[in-house]
Amino acid sequence: MYKQNFPENLKYSYIYIIVFLDLVGISLIIPVLGTHLRSIGASHFQVALLSSTYSALQFLSGTFIGALSDKYGRKNILLLTLSICALAYFVLGIIKSFVLIAVVRLIQGCVKHTQLLCKILINDIVPPEQQTAAYGCMNGFAALSFIIGPIVGGHLMEKNEGFYILACCTAIVFLLNVLVIWLTVPNTLVILNPKTLNKNIKNSSPFNDLLEVDWKECWPAFSLKMLGAASMFAYYNSVSLAIKEKFSLSPSEAGYTGAIQGFTGGITGFSAGSIEHLFMFKNPFSKCYYSFFLLGTGFCTLALSPTVTIFTLALIPITISSTLLRGYNNEILYEISSVDHRGLIAGAGASVTAISRFISPLLCGLTMDIFGSSSGFILSAIFAFAGAFLSKMLSKKSKND
Template sequence: MFNKNKNLNLVYALSFMDLFAVGLTVPLFSNHLRELGASHFTIGLLNSLYSGLQVISGPIVGSWSDVRDRKSVLQITLLLCSLGYIALGLTNSILFIAIVRILLGVTKHTQSICKAIITDLVPPCDRASALGRSTALGSLGFIIGPTLGGHLIELNNGFFYVCSFTSVLFIVNVALTSVISEIKAPKKGQINQQNPIFTKLRYEFNKSITDMTEIDWRAFWDVFLLRFIFGFSVTMYFSQQSVYLKEEFQLSQRHVGYTISFFSATGMASAFLLHYITSYFYKMDDSCLKRLTHFFLLMTLSLICLYLAPNFELFLVILVPFSLSCTILRIVSMELMLKKASSTHRGSLSGTSNSIMSIARFVTPVTSGLISDKLGGHSAMLFSAVSPLVGTLVSLWMKLRTVDKKND
């Protein structure tokens, strides 16, 4: 029990440090590229490159953690991320930055591996609570990171300091991972550890690909669809948020940043409250579908109300239920997927889930841009309510189908 609690607390710390590190750099990346002379198209291309590589590498890295073990895979990927961020701060070449983004797109899977570790450690009845704490602490990191990064960037050669600090945080996470007690994923066969390292890596890569073919992917299409709808909904909103707030309420960029921090803080509180919400209102919701239906509907209504908000004060009030729905849908949709997963494929499915979210982040900017060009920016904000409405209908259909199967 002591080792289990120690490991869980270390995973929570990893989630916090990871999103703290990401929050330092990501909000500043586009502006840094503009200062280097990159066009908007180039910036979009680099962001799409990262998301596209996440789509491909997520299931592979997750399956690798099933074949090898979570701890060593996490250490290797964290170390490579650390090297990537220090390289990002040392270069002014757009081409070299693109190469570094390729490295980060392939290796940056900390959150999905952490979720797989939590699933290994925690029984099904406690997973939602544990995932909620991990999400809450990650949100806290994303509140602090952008604020500190905004101060560091104002120094001479500020982006270098931001990237260096980010790199150090990944090294700290490597050290934290080394303290975790050995977490072995179930394996179906081992290679002789005396073999050369490249032989072992080739074996692990081949076995990772082979194991992925053994998963019955058809059994997860509905869960992946809900994850995609959720990712599309949130990304559609955030792709419009800054422009909408500036045009509708004449907010400065600083106040837009405060609004994002308020959203993250509300999300953190929601994640901590998830256990109590589930205990009091959803005790019998073993399938997770009742929660998914309710909170997709809450997200739909919140987005419509955000569009209709006559002033900024009311906009902030409505952000609270929107943030609550985002946080709970992120956790509960992951819980539903992990309930269906076998112990030998949790890493693969966690990585695939991350890839589904990356696909949503990949296609949303294009969709948002087309709607804004054809119908106007405000229409794109209203259109963001369409996808969670679809999510409400899909989860309701899944719930009714489950009831019919039980009655049969």
């Protein structure tokens, strides 16, 4: 159990504010980071390598950051990691060396786990029957941030010293988030089971906790999380090029498709609690099955769409299903996690996502070189239908249990 000391009227709305500010800051600068790196002489390979290395460090550090939050509290780790990121973004705006920028980005890759820690906070404080709605609201605010951030960032980037201005703005947003966390996030303390208290005192290192988790129980949630992330990252890696090559859209026209996704994701996230009641079953694996199937169907439609109108409409079921999947997968993940190791298991789940983020772009790039730009959507559909198949098998197994 967790001790909580925060005003009842605040509830957990502050988590959504933290998520929103975090992703607004990210979406301000990340979409133009590659362009900035190219402007200072970095090659395409160097830009891609830095992105992949960042993902690899997210994989390595996710479990450790989650475990640290179990030991020292979510609030303390959030304050520490976001403060480091705020300083790092300010430094990014000053330095012009690719090597130094790479060092700063790799430091960020080790500590930037705000979304992970916010998901753990939801599981800490929200009653189980309300968690789907809470995750939906979190995803809704996340989607809205990606409508605002890229638009503002694009305009700022066009000014003189645009990247420096963007880096400073991002740092300010992160510092504002630090203030929000300081004022609103409760100091949650894990109360360990008395039977394991003495053992945890003797073995207080997060690394020792790795041996105490029954990882065999985690593989269904981790597998579904990896397949869902793989399908979406393959999509993200191919959509811009596919739109340009298939429909010859300008960057501003292509931006409207992103706005539609953000708007749809926002509506879906805020409506997740209501959508939950439409299901005639409570098994989260069954809900994942239908969501994965809808996701795969949407990707197939993208690959085969003859007009930009059909292409844009296909983004709606993709956004709806991917938003719901994140909530359902978190529901499965936290059902199997004990209070003592909740952050550790959530961190491991984030590391699984980082694996997909590292591998999917490479597979997608190879597929698109061989079969064309639309084949990236087919790869996404394969991952999604694999997730649907696995969800169906796990649903039958859980019913038998």
